[in-house]
Each structure stands twice: as C-alpha cells, then as structure tokens.
Amino acid sequence: MTTTTDPARHRSLGDHTWQDQAACNPAEYNPVDPGIFFPRPEETDKIAAAKALCAQCPVRRTCLDAALEAGDTHGIRGGLTEEERDPLHSDLANRLDYSRVNAVLAGRDVHLTKAERRAVVLAGHRQGITVGRLAWLLKITEEHALKLYRETRRVIRHREIAEQATRTAPPTGGTAGHPVRNDFGTAA
Numbered sequence: 272m273t274t275t276t277d278p279a280r281h282r283s284l285g286d287h288t289w290q291d292q293a294a295c296n297p298a299e300y301n302p303v304d305p306g307i308f309f310p311r312p313e314e315t316d317k318i319a320a321a322k323a324l325c326a327q328c329p330v331r332r333t334c335l336d337a338a339l340e341a342g343d344t345h346g347i348r349g350g351l352t353e354e355e356r357d358p359l360h361s362d363l364a365n366r367l368d369y370s371r372v373n374a375v376l377a378g379r380d381v382h383l384t385k386a387e388r389r390a391v392v393l394a395g396h397r398q399g400i401t402v403g404r405l406a407w408l409l410k411i412t413e414e415h416a417l418k419l420y421r422e423t424r425r426v427i428r429h430r431e432i433a434e435q436a437t438r439t440a441p442p443t444g445g446t447a448g449h450p451v452r453n454d455f456g457t458a459a
C-alpha cells in the first residue's frame with residue numbers, strides 16, 4: 272500500500288471536509304458521471320475514465336483510507352477498483368503505516384489498526400511520553416495506558432533475554448548445561 276511521510280495529510284476521525292477537494296465532485300465546470308465509479312468489470316472505458324480522474328485527485332490517499340476504514344468495498348475509490356482494493360480490505364487489521372503512527376504521536380486523531388496502536392505505545396515508551404499523554408493520544412484511560420506500558424516493558428525484557436540466550440547459546444553439537452566433548456575443544 273502507498274504511504275505518505277506527511278502526517279498532516281491523514282484524515283482525522285469523522286472528518287469529511289476532504290471531500291470538498293475531491294476531483295470527482297461534480298460542478299458546472301466539472302461535469303462528472305458518478306456511474307463511472309461503479310463499472311461492471313467489462314466496462315473498461317468507465318474504469319479508465321474513473322482512474323484518470325483519481326490520478327489527478329489531491330485527496331486520493333485520503334479517499335482510499337476512508338474507504339478502507341469504513342469497509343466500503345463498492346466502486347472505485349482512491350484510484351483502485353473493487354478487485355484491486357480487496358486485498359487491502361482483507362489485510363487492513365495488519366496494516367502498519369508509520370506515517371499514521373507518527374500522525375498520532377504528533378497529536379492527530381487518526382484511525383489506527385491494532386498494529387499501529389501497538390507501534391504508538393512502543394514509540395511512546397521509547398520517547399518517554401507520559402502515561403497521561405499516551406492515554407490522550409489513544410483515547411483510553413490512564414489505567415489502560417499504564418497497563419500498555421507495563422506490557423511493552425515486559426515484551427522488551429523478554430526479547431532482550433531471548434537475544435542474550437541466543438548470543439550465549441553453545442556451539443552446534445552442545446546443549447546448555449550438558450556439555451559434550453567438543454565444547455572443551457578436545458578430540459579425545
């Protein structure tokens with residue numbers, strides 16, 4: 272999926288003002304046939320016309336995000352047909368877009384997936400963001416934020432222990448606590 276590095280361009284929750292800038296907004300000087308966005312698979316002319324409009328749309332990425340977040344699987348959105356968008360809808364829960372994570376860390380009210388929320392907690396922990404600030408960023412209680420920080424510390428600690436165990440693991444052929452002859456470098 273395309274990502275943007277500019278957190279300011281992500282849509283805030285409940286914000287529909289981006290639609291004012293949509294290239295598909297019909298106007299007197301800009302007549303648009305809404306039907307081109309709901310083509311049958313064989314209507315390649317309509318698909319091409321819709322995609323051409325999306326390609327010059329200033330809110331294309333926002334439009335795609337809005338469709339994904341709303342589970343709107345119908346029609347052409349953000350320049351992608353229903354078929355092209357299908358894998359994005361299916362995999363949405365696993366989306367990890369750091370520009371969205373950064374947008375929330377910057378104080379924006381952006382819809383995040385579970386993976387992105389976990390990334391916010393991890394970044395908050397690393398950056399020393401207070402429990403109160405994390406609670407505000409994720410719209411959760413301070414008690415919940417504290418719990419998330421505790422879990423993060425536990426995960427980091429477990430990871431460090433696992434990495435240390437890997438570094439100190441005996442060479443192939445030996446097992447920890449049960450040395451074999453080769454552990455001592457003997458040939459006998």
Ligand code: SF4
Nearest residue numbers: 293295325328334349
């Ligand atoms: S990306 Fe396409 S469908 Fe979405 S708002 Fe722009 S022109 Fe309309």
